[in-house]
Each structure stands twice: as C-alpha cells, then as structure tokens.
Amino acid sequence: MSAMTLSHHTREASFWRVLEIGACYLLGLLWILPLFYAVWMAVHPPAYEVRFELFAPVTLQNFVDAWNAAPFARYFLNTFALITTILVCQFVVCTLAAYAFARYEFRGKTVVFMLVLIQLMIMPEVLMVENYRTISKLGLVDTVVAMGLPYMASAFGIFLLRQTFLTVPKELDDAARVEGAGPLAVLLKVYVPLARPIYVAYGLVSVSYHWNNLLWPLVITNSVTTRPLTVGLQVFASPDQGVQWSVISAATLMTSAPLLIGFLLFQRQFVQSFMRAGIK
C-alpha cells in the first residue's frame, strides 16, 4: 500500500472512530438524562417544570413541601429497619444453609438443593396471594417482620455462599478441627472470615434490592408506622388532583438519595460487588 492510501485509510478510520466515541458519550448522556431532569424539576419552582431557562431561580422549597406532605422521616426509619432485619437474618440463615451444602454429605442433598434453587425463579411476590394469607394467619400483617420474612431464606444468598465455601481449602478446616473446634466454631472462625468480600457483595445487592422493593411491602403494610419509602412514595404520588411534578421529583430524589449517594461514593465497590455476585 502506498503512503497516500494508508493515511487516507487512517483519516477515514479516525473519522468513524470519532463518530463512534461520540455515539458512546451520547448513549451515556441519554442514560443519565432522566436523573438530571428529576434534579432540575426538584430544585426549581413549578413554573419551570417544562421551561429550561438557564438562570431560573433555584429553590429548596419543593423538598420542604415534600417532607411536610407525608411522614418521610418515619418511612426512612421503616426502610432502615426493614433492610437491617432482612440483612441480618439473611446472613444467618444463608450461612448455615450454605455450610450444610458445602461441607456435608447427606441423603437427599441434591433434591433439597434443587428445591432451594426454585426460589431463584419463583419470587415471593409472585405467590403474594398465598403468602398474604399465611402472614395473616400468623397475625403479622402490617409489621416489618412480615415484609422481610419471605425473603430471609434467599436462594441467591445460599447459592453464592455455597460456591464460596466450596473454595475454602480443606487444610484450614482440618487444622481448626485438630484444635478441637466443633463444626459451628469452624464455620465462624474459618469460613465466614474468608468469605468476607462475598458477604459485602451480597449485602450490597440485597440492600439495593430491598430498598427498592415495592410490591410485597405494598400488599402487606397498611400504616405509616411500617410502610417503607417505596410504598410511601407510591401513596404520596397518587392524589386524584393535579400533581405537582416538582414536589414529586423532590420526594423521588429524597427516597433514592441514600442509595444514590452511597453508590456515587463507593462506585467501585458497588460495581465489583455486583460483578462478584454475577460471576458466581
């Protein structure tokens, strides 16, 4: 190839390259546009909801209005209570189960494992009619416990932890046993510490999921004292009269804020956690 045609190709190639890179940035911009718009609406007065003037007055009044219009403080508390309860119980239940699957041989193990994995497909909200009835019989309707109960045994968690426990070297297990540790002590002293990154990863995934969960909490809660943020937002954003977009945007940002900020600050950890969870 002559020098001329080579540089011609390079120029053509770099033109497409620039276009391509531009397209990638455009996609990124498009993806984040809704959030930008929400922020725009939340910090400007209602008259500017659909007018995009650069020097429109900025105000925090919408946040104040949203905060006063519904008991968001209580909703925050409920959500924190919910995810804490769920996370703690999930850690305990799933660790025990994963340990059983990873380190024990027993009759029916495969069958039980398959039964566990069914929950990956059939989530509790699909069975909401029956689950509601069960909770009702237990007298637990409208409690934080009821919101968490169907999720405490998480097939995903069990699966993840089992994979991790399987990779723990046998020598460490034996060494601990030689020192006279019972099975639970081995679990706590050897397996759990080694699986720490997985616990973090799983924790982030679980918190994300349950912070954002709507349907089951909607079905099972009635009152302000148990409703989490998602249900609170749903109840708040549905008046039969004209809605104030700016106030709803403010409320929306408020409910997403903790996860959003957490994500922005700990982006790498978040992404890595999900990746780790995914690889397994």
Next chain:
Amino acid sequence: MKSWTSWIKGALASVAMLSAGAAQAAPVEISFYYPVAIGGPVASIVEDLIARFEAQYPDIKVKPVYSGTYPETISKALTAYRAGQPPEVAVMLSTDMYTLIDEDAIVAFDDFVKTDEDKAWLDGFFPVFMVNSEHDGKTWGVPFQRGTTLFFWNKDAFSEVGLDPEKGPQNWEEVVEFATKLTKREADGNVSRWGMQVPSSLTSYWLLQGYVAQNDGKIADETGAQTYFDSPEVVESLQYWVDLAYKHKVMKPGVIEWATNPKDFFEGRAAMITTTSGNLTNIKTNAPFPFGVQILPEHKKRGAPTSGGNAYIFNGVSQDKQEAAFQFVKWLSSPEQAAEWSIKTGYIAAREDAWATDAMKAYVAEFPGALVPHEQIPYMVPELSTHENQRISRVIDDAIEASLTARKEPGQALSDAQKEADRILEDYRD
C-alpha cells in the same frame, strides 16, 4: 367472620376498662383511616380537627392514619379487618358500601342514633348523598367528603376568539360550537390548543354519569344488582363524548390523564375543562389567567355526578369503641366542622346547615366560585354503586377507554360491558 383474636382483644379491653377504676375510665382509643384525594397538607388539617375533638371529648383518643387513595384505603381497611385489627372509623368511597356489607365489615348507624339531636343530625344531610349511604332501610355510611364535576373555562381564550368571556356554554351543542372556535391548529397540523378536555384515565364512569344524567338516563339501579350500560341514553352519552374527539375534533384523542388535566388548562393547551370540584382551590391559586367556573352544561336536563367518601364504622371492634367512633363521626360531620373541612379541602359540605354557617357565608362572599357546587346539588345523581363495585367500575371504565381510543364503537363497548356486568352480578339478584 370474627376471629378469636378479636374476641380476646375485646375481652381484654373490657377487663382493662373495668380495672381502670369506676370513677376515671381510661380514654377509649380509636383509629381513623383517611384517604387523601387532594394535594396539600391534609394531614395537618386532620390533626388540628382531632386535637379539638379530643379537647371536647377527653375520654376518646383518635389515632389518624393516612391511608393513600380511596382504593388503597379500602384495601388497607379490609386487609386489616380480615387480620382481626380493623380501624374503628374509615373514610371510604360511598360506592364501596355494598362491598363492605358483603364482607360483613361495617355496622349500621341506626343502632347508635338514640337522642333527638342524633336524629336531627342524621336527617340534615342532602338526600342525594344519602342514596349512596342507605341500603335495606338502614344507614351504613355518613357523607363526609363529597365532590362533583365542575366546568372551567379560560376567559382570555374566550375573548381571543370573540366569545363572551362571562358566559360559559350552557348545553351540549354550545360546547361543540364554542370548542370549535377555541381549537387552535398550527400550519403543520399540530394542535396547540384544544377546545374541550375531559379527563378519562381514572374512574371515567364518573364523567360518563354526568353525561347520562344530562341525557335523562340511568347507569344502574338502586338495588346494587342491575346496571344499564347498554341502554340508549347511556350509549348516546358515550357517543357524544367520543364525538368530541373524533367527529368534532375539539378534544385530544385517546385517554386523557387526570393528573395533568389542570396543568394543561394552566398552560393554555385546553381552553375548557371538566374536573372535580376538589380542584377549585388549585385552579384558583395557579391559573395564570381569569377563569370562569359553572355547573355542567345541560342536554335534556341538568345533571351531574357525585363522588367522594362516607365515614363508616367497622364491625369487629368492641361496643364502646363503636360508640366512641360514632361520637367522632357525628362531631366531624356536624355543621361547623363540615363547613371547615369543605373550606380547607375543597370538598362539598354535605349538609344544608353547613352552608348556612358564618364561616361558609364569609368564604363564599370572598370566593363566589365556591358556591357553584352548591348550585349543582339539586341536579346531582348518586354515584354508580353495585356489588363487587371495584370489578364493575373496571368493566365500565374499560368500555369507556376502548371507545375513547377508537378501539370499539360505543354501542359495542357498552353492550360487551353490560354482558360482563350481568355475569358478575348474577349471583346477587334474587
């Protein structure tokens, strides 16, 4: 269907009451579910009212529970009832009455009405509101917050096209005539202003009822087991509504969102709208132009739908809690409080003597638009209310939506709806 847990609770409550000593009974606690179908700080209005009630009745404590929209409120209340922990009082749609009776969830007010004062109180409500509250000779709910549809128009737009801004359209034909003048079409075919806008994304049967009443028809009977969806008057009414969009082309085709209807009005994209009376304050505050408000235009006669909630007392709670609930409901719906609630929230006061209070007279003097709902009361018809009301209203709403989106002809849509309604209501007819 009382569960044994509520029996135990009742027994424990009685024991607690007895052991609290003869002289000083512990205050009875009742919970009050209230829906919020309007924007604004309703929660603080409710708390203020409750504080004053408790000051007057120190032996009753009321716990307010903000329970979302009407469908959510009945959902929550029935859920709580089935779990054995019903609220004592809840404000739910007047049309939910049959559903609540079928579930055995509420008790009639007649057992609590004892004194002459009580009787006078019960008789003071507008008859049209009581139709949705009575069944089998008993009163099951008490009108609390009622609404109707009102007609608003943009006076500036009227002047712009040469119409008298002080006179809104008086009948169906004038609506079409005015709307045709008001609809603004750009060169590229885009419509920048529609002449007429009727919302249809939620409970569209309610708006249909307005048209049906104006056409001298009925959408259902009073037994709660028979609907007339395919009667000629109803079909004609739906046809008129659909024609606004497709024949006269003065209304946006498709289903129109309630939530943005007022905003469309403010933005000048719709010159005339119908919307709930509850939006009166919103429009008064936010319309950037002078606006007119009037009762709905007539056809064969004047007519308008009613909407809104009744206060109900629940089954499955102890007798003294029900008594306390009755006192609370009576107080809330007495003339002064009814007037106050109406002024602060925009709902219609459900009794004539509320309109005669000083507070209401002063309010109306300052804002004459507030008198319009009162003007419409003689023409109102009861709201669609049947057994399995949620299902039936879904059926008729679907038919209306199908017609408004030109998926079905109104006649076909309504006869399909009637068939479905007959199937659902079969069991309730004797």
Next chain:
Amino acid sequence: MKKTNNMVAPWLLLLPATVLLAAFTHIPAVMTFINSFYRTPRGNRPARFVGLDQYSNMLSDPVFMAALKNNAIYALGTVPAAIALSMLMAVIVNSAIRGRALLRMSFFLPTVLPMIAVANIWLFFYTPGYGLIDQFLGLFGFHERNWLGDPDTVLGSLMVLAIWKEAGFFMIFYLAALQQISPTLSEAAALEGASRWYFFRRVTFPLLMPTTLFVMINAIINSFRLIDHVIVMTRGGPDNASTLLLYYVYNVAFRFWDAAYASALTVVLLAALALLAFVQFGVLDRKVHYK
C-alpha cells in the same frame, strides 16, 4: 467431607432455611394450585369446590387474554434489547475510551434507583405536549402523542422504561465475563488483521454465551416480576393495553378480593416460570459443565 453418621448436623443447619422456604415458596405454590379449584368465600358465603371453572372463566376473560398477550410482547421486546444494549455497554466500558468510569456510572445508575421513583419521572417524560419526549420530538416536527393514553404506544413506552432500568444491571455481568477473556486473544487477532467486528462476532460473542443465557433468564424473570411501573404509570390501561399478568393478579386479589381467581391466574404465571426453570437447568447446566 463429614461422614454421614452425623445426620443431624446438616439438617439442623438447614432448618431455618428449609422452614422459611417451605413456608413462603413451596407450600404457597402448592396451595395456590389447590385453591384455584375453588370459589372465593365472601362474608357469609363459604368456599365451594368448582373444579376447572376458574380456568374456563380465565379462557373467556378478555382481560386475561390481553394480559397474556401483553406479557409475551413485553418479554419479546425487552429481553433481546436489554441483552444487546448491556453487551454494548460492557464493551464500551471495557474499552480504552476516555471517561469510561463516568460512562459506567451513568449506565449503572438506573439500577440503584427504585423503579417507582423512576416511573414517576418517566411519567413526566411521557406527558403529551410539554413532556420532554414530545418537546424533543417537536423540534423535529413530530406531532404530540398521547404515549401513555394510546393503546398502540403504551406498552412500548413501558418497555423503553424497563430496558433503560435494567440494561446497566446486566452490563455488569457482561463486564465480568469480558474481563475474564484473555487480552492476548484480541492482540493475536489484531496482528492477523482481523477487524474488531469480526473478532467480536467470532470470538467474544461465543465466549459470552453463558453470560448471555444467564442474562436472558434473568431478564425474562424480571419481565414477569416487575410491575411497579404499571402500578404507577398506567394502572393497566387504557382498556388493559398495558395490563401485565402479575398486575392482573394483584388487582384481582387485592382490589376485587377474588382470591380463588387470583390463584388460578398465579398458576399460569407459575407454569411459565416452571418452564423457564426447566430450560435453565436443562440448557444452562450443560453449558456450565463445559467450563
């Protein structure tokens, strides 16, 4: 491995999990099936065994048929698009493009937002006339459209939202898989003059197959499970053009209070999910063994 003479220990360890799973997954699934053969008790009327009545009602129920059709279209629309987009995003973020951390953040962001929050914002996007989408399209001379009020566009509008929400989540899985592909492969291919597209088609894409299968299964499950946006934006309308099966179950169970019919509807949903499970364990398992 522990010997089987200690039979008690594993079962004890499994006890909490098995009790919870039985109570909230396995037993309810069976009970749903059983209850679908009865009629709902109402106040003073007890439950009655009615055999296959609920199922025949379902077949003549136009709303159920609409829900089934909508779910099929919804899945067919969102799953391939989500897969393609997330793969594209992973490739972008994995490349040497400048600012890729920002891009990664912006793609992944929708995942950490609650669907209900997102739905509320998109509701404003879709408002006819002055909603952002119509304003933007208006610049190109398009007429305003009633996106959510027109049966033709409502389902598509919901699908766009769903894809926007989940593509970033699936991107992560592809990213993980891409980072496991040895860079020497692409270097070797570049040396031999293979174009990027050729390399992608012949090497990367096949290597991503297990991930694609995994993402596909998850996307399909999500299309059955996630109905928050229906609740917020359209309530199934207009005229059931956006009713999804799980949303119909929710309505029937908690608005119409017809638990038995809701059970029958749930059985259909369970059947679809069971089919999916069958496919996953049959096909995916075999793929996994290749690793």
